[in-house]
Amino acid sequence: MEEASNNIDDRSFDILNRNIERPHVSLDESLPDRPLDDIIPNAVPTTYEVVESGSKRGGRLLVSSDGYTYNARKTHSGRTYWTCSVRNKQVTCMLM
Numbered sequence: 230m231e232e233a234s235n236n237i238d239d240r241s242f243d244i245l246n247r248n249i250e251r252p253h254v255s256l257d258e259s260l261p262d263r264p265l266d267d268i269i270p271n272a273v274p275t276t277y278e279v280v281e282s283g284s285k286r287g288g289r290l291l292v293s294s295d296g297y298t299y300n301a302r303k304t305h306s307g308r309t310y311w312t313c314s315v316r317n318k319q320v321t322c323m324l325m
Contacts, residue, residue: 283298
């Protein structure tokens with residue numbers, strides 16, 4: 230009979246000396262700039278609509294066709310004074 234071997238086969242592996250090549254994956258794939266159109270669209274006049282009870286507190290709200298909203302602040306001698314309903318550093322209302 231053959232003698233049993235007391236040697237254990239080394240089945241470990243060494244990853245320290247491996248040369249691993251990672252594929253280069255670009256994280257930012259921006260779209261190329263689109264050329265400007267030669268045709269300039271006609272300027273559309275801005276329209277306004279007063280919405281009664283349009284604000285959170287039930288006040289009048291002036292809504293413009295270009296997306297801005299204004300709150301009615303005070304009425305004096307038949308004139309209504311409006312202020313921008315969203316005021317912060319990122320969003321600024323255009324003057325009317």
